[in-house]
Amino acid sequence: MEKTSSVIEERIKKGQKLKSMGINIYPAGYRSDITAGEAVERFGNMDAETVEKESKSYAMAGRIMALRDFGKASFIHIKDGTGRIQAYIRKDRISEDKFKIFKLMDLGDFIGIRGSFFRTRTGELTILAEDIALLTKALRPLPEKWHGLTDVEARYRQRYLDLIANDDVKEVFVLRSRIIQAIRDFFIKKDFLEVETPMMQPIPGGATARPFKTFHNALGMDLYLRVAPELYLKRLVVGGLERVFEINRNFRNEGISIRHNPEFTMLEFYMAYATYEDLMVLTEELFNHVLLEIRGTNVIEYQGETIDFSPPWNRISLIDSLKDMADVSDEVFKGREQAVEFAEKCQISLSERDGHGKILAKLFDHLVEPGLIRPTFIIGYPTEISPLSRRNDETPDIVDRFELFIGGREIANAFTELNDPVDQRERFESQVALREAGDKEAQFMDKDYVTALEYGMPPTAGEGIGIDRVVMLLTDSPSIRDVILFPHMRTKQV
RNA sequence: GGGCCGUUAGCUCAGCUAGGUAGAGCAGCGGACUUUUAAUCCGUUGGUCGUGAGUUCGAUUCUCGCACGGCCCA
Numbered sequence: 001m002e003k004t005s006s007v008i009e010e011r012i013k014k015g016q017k018l019k020s021m022g023i024n025i026y027p028a029g030y031r032s033d034i035t036a037g038e039a040v041e042r043f044g045n046m047d048a049e050t051v052e053k054e055s056k057s058y059a060m061a062g063r064i065m066a067l068r069d070f071g072k073a074s075f076i077h078i079k080d081g082t083g084r085i086q087a088y089i090r091k092d093r094i095s096e097d098k099f100k101i102f103k104l105m106d107l108g109d110f111i112g113i114r115g116s117f118f119r120t121r122t123g124e125l126t127i128l129a130e131d132i133a134l135l136t137k138a139l140r141p142l143p144e145k146w147h148g149l150t151d152v153e154a155r156y157r158q159r160y161l162d163l164i165a166n167d168d169v170k171e172v173f174v175l176r177s178r179i180i181q182a183i184r185d186f187f188i189k190k191d192f193l194e195v196e197t198p199m200m201q202p203i204p205g206g207a208t209a210r211p212f213k214t215f216h217n218a219l220g221m222d223l224y225l226r227v228a229p230e231l232y233l234k235r236l237v238v239g240g241l242e243r244v245f246e247i248n249r250n251f252r253n254e255g256i257s258i259r260h261n262p263e264f265t266m267l268e269f270y271m272a273y274a275t276y277e278d279l280m281v282l283t284e285e286l287f288n289h290v291l292l293e294i295r296g297t298n299v300i301e302y303q304g305e306t307i308d309f310s311p312p313w314n315r316i317s318l319i320d321s322l323k324d325m326a327d328v329s330d331e332v333f334k335g336r337e338q339a340v341e342f343a344e345k346c347q348i349s350l351s352e353r354d355g356h357g358k359i360l361a362k363l364f365d366h367l368v369e370p371g372l373i374r375p376t377f378i379i380g381y382p383t384e385i386s387p388l389s390r391r392n393d394e395t396p397d398i399v400d401r402f403e404l405f406i407g408g409r410e411i412a413n414a415f416t417e418l419n420d421p422v423d424q425r426e427r428f429e430s431q432v433a434l435r436e437a438g439d440k441e442a443q444f445m446d447k448d449y450v451t452a453l454e455y456g457m458p459p460t461a462g463e464g465i466g467i468d469r470v471v472m473l474l475t476d477s478p479s480i481r482d483v484i485l486f487p488h489m490r491t492k493q494v
Numbered sequence: 495g496g497g498c499c500g501u502u503a504g505c506u507c508a509g510c511u512a513g514g515u516a517g518a519g520c521a522g523c524g525g526a527c528u529u530u531u532a533a534u535c536c537g538u539u540g541g542u543c544g545u546g547a548g549u550u551c552g553a554u555u556c557u558c559g560c561a562c563g564g565c566c567c568a
Contacts, residue, residue, distance in 0.1 A: 007504050073528035121529045144505035144520050153563045387514050
């Protein structure tokens with residue numbers, strides 16, 4: 001049994017009183033003529049006299065966010081999806097019954113008001129009520145008006161309260177939607193086809209990550225929530241869909257942090273006849289398009305750092321970045337042993353399974369990544385840690401791949417796709433060996449995918465971009481939880 | 495998984511150092527007030543102090559475990 005606070009009891013009583021007066025406290029619908037935003041747009045620039053001359057009677061609806069009571073009159077703030085407007089309710093302007101109903105309304109209730117606009121003595125655009133209607137009774141009080149809701153746990157668990165109390169939170173999610181729309185527009189204009197591929201996969205592929213496992217009762221088989229859509233999107237390229245993209249959720253059964261949520265949104269796109277070098281240019285173009293669309297500039301502030309997105313962005317190989325930005329000596333690149341020794345000196349934990357390439361990548365993660373604030377393409381990844389990427393023609397132990405770093409974080413991963421089925425089978429086999437040796441993140445053999453490659457995939461390049469992290473950058477949000485409406489939390493035991 | 499910090503009224507926070515069973519502001523309730531802007535003025539209700547144990551005559555306060563959350567590390 002949940003305890004009922006006196007504040008709630010008080011509101012329940014008011015609801016009962018209203019019901020006894022014959023008032024439906026949860027009526028259906030309400031026809032309004034104007035929103036708060038439209039009212040400001042229409043009358044915002046008019047002087048007091050003009051407002052009164054021009055304003056007809058309008059109906060508007062919203063939530064009562066502030067209430068200043070003078071006994072026989074009240075000022076209230078009404079908030080709707082477009083903004084906030086003040087209403088003035090006078091006893092001598094509405095019927096006695098309606099005034100009684102109004103007196104039983106609380107902060108947080110939804111109200112419908114009919115009236116005409118005027119300007120108050122202090123100049124605020126205000127609707128003078130001729131008629132009011134209770135649209136929904138709120139039984140619980142809203143968070144405090146001045147400080148809002150600051151308890152982080154409550155903000156995430158009860159996001160609706162966060163949205164009611166904190167206007168800037170809503171703004172983040174409006175921007176999130178616009179960012180995704182801008183990305184979608186960009187690809188549609190470039191003749192990409194938006195597709196949807198399975199979230200539930202019999203073999204989880206396309207990324208080095210631990211999957212969530214589930215079970216399909218009717219088929220009697222295990223299924224995995226996808227860690228990436230990659231292998232399905234490339235099957236589509238085999239099928240002749242030469243430019244495809246998908247913006248959707250991936251699931252990774254890993255830790256939760258300021259930049260990881262178990263489910264997160266990924267953009268992946270594939271472009272036949274392109275190379276990873278083409279994608280670097282395309283990526284610069286994409287970000288500049290989105291930034292211009294959303295922020296009107298390609299220079300932004302993120303957590304106190306200024307980030308300039310003007311192309312071209314710096315390109316540097318993984319090895320050179322370690323040499324130049326972390327003073328790693330040449331020795332470390334000569335062999336695994338030297339790299340192990342150096343990593344241990346840096347107190348970076350390794351696994352016995354880690355090959356030379358994996359160790360270099362770990363060194364990079366610790367020593368270089370946090371410092372890559374300006375957009376930077378890191379190229380020249382070891383083949384060992386890139387089982388789906390095409391080998392570099394000159395240096396087969398690296399691949400034609402880049403990762404993009406902005407604000408000290410990985411934002412994108414792209415490569416020219418491996419379309420040689422024989423090489424692909426061998427790469428899968430070495431992943432399987434790693435898995436058998438205990439690496440839970442290693443990839444699975446996907447024979448059907450190899451079969452698809454045997455039919456022939458045209459030379460193709462593909463890229464994945466972490467949408468949540470892009471939204472973090474563009475909304476100056478420090479945590480991924482700030483850009484995900486309902487971030488994952490442990491269920492609270494009562 | 496480890497370290498540090500937090501959890502007190504519906505919300506925002508004091509109180510805990512030096513143990514004597516809780517305070518403020520907002521919201522609520524009662525009253526005054528028909529142009530206010532966090533309205534104002536007078537009065538007032540509301541708390542198993544996250545949870546379980548221990549120490550103690552006595553624990554919101556000290557100790558330990560647990561739960562949930564935050565940050566950092568792995």
